[in-house]
Amino acid sequence: MTDRTPEEADACRAVKPVVCYRSDRLPAVDLSLYESARESMTLVSEVTVAPRDASTFEARAGQLFRIVCVEGHQVGDLNLWNLHDLAERFYSGKTRQLQASHVTAGDRLWSSMPGLRPLATITHDTLGWYGIDEYGGSVHDVIGTRCDPYTNHQLNGVDYHYCCHSNLTRALADHKGCDLQQAEQHVHDVLNVFMCTGFTLDTHQYFMKATPARAGDYIEFFAEIDLLGALSACPGGNCASSHSDDDTPCYPLHVQVFETKPDALHGWQPPERSRYSRTHGR
Numbered sequence: 001m002t003d004r005t006p007e008e009a010d011a012c013r014a015v016k017p018v019v020c021y022r023s024d025r026l027p028a029v030d031l032s033l034y035e036s037a038r039e040s041m042t043l044v045s046e047v048t049v050a051p052r053d054a055s056t057f058e059a060r061a062g063q064l065f066r067i068v069c070v071e072g073h074q075v076g077d078l079n080l081w082n083l084h085d086l087a088e089r090f091y092s093g094k095t096r097q098l099q100a101s102h103v104t105a106g107d108r109l110w111s112s113m114p115g116l117r118p119l120a121t122i123t124h125d126t127l128g129w130y131g132i133d134e135y136g137g138s139v140h141d142v143i144g145t146r147c148d149p150y151t152n153h154q155l156n157g158v159d160y161h162y163c164c165h166s167n168l169t170r171a172l173a174d175h176k177g178c179d180l181q182q183a184e185q186h187v188h189d190v191l192n193v194f195m196c197t198g199f200t201l202d203t204h205q206y207f208m209k210a211t212p213a214r215a216g217d218y219i220e221f222f223a224e225i226d227l228l229g230a231l232s233a234c235p236g237g238n239c240a241s242s243h244s245d246d247d248t249p250c251y252p253l254h255v256q257v258f259e260t261k262p263d264a265l266h267g268w269q270p271p272e273r274s275r276y277s278r279t280h281g282r
């Protein structure tokens, strides 16, 4: 092979990076609105997500919902859809580009194209203290996908049925009253709630380490539109060592949905879908 290394190779590597997307051009996050909503919040529903399983929940626009670590160190995999249109769903890749690889209070979860609008805004995160550790790791990532039986079969040659992908598939099928194959096509890349991850500094491989989440920790969201959610309590438990098996202690998670008083929202309206013309140059 021809060696194409230029003389200025080191200079190329030394070029300073620029952030791809200007977050200062996104709609401002009105923290006072969300604080006002939080002050009026009352619990209206609660669902327990069993270990190695998933449950669905609904949150209407203007409501808040929390994912709570209730017993032990446990990671959750979250899917979100427009309650009225499953084609509009959480878009982890664009959220990663518009926000960051790991999300916390003040960040938004964006929807798929052509909607491309905030589905939810994170209003509170008790793991906000963690920051970024010496390995580049942090919590609540949008870089991983979800543990799934196909990758597990590829790597280990066995069928395991309680990966987050399968858990989310069963939960959505039960909610919609459809078969598993119909539900599976709507399952998508997740927000890895409480999971502590990053890329290794030397080889840029995806890594995980034990979640710092303890009983009582939670992450809280404001529903920007009517949402259907599904949460899986990952078979990896705290995701310190393995996933896609029954070897790790695994604990339940709770999802709590809170009503807010309309006058606390000060005339707030759900965000509109993208106004791009969709003519794509024709």
Ligand SMILES: [Zn+2]
Binding pocket: 077, 146, 147, 163, 164, 165, 233, 234, 235, 236, 243
């Ligand atoms: Zn998982």
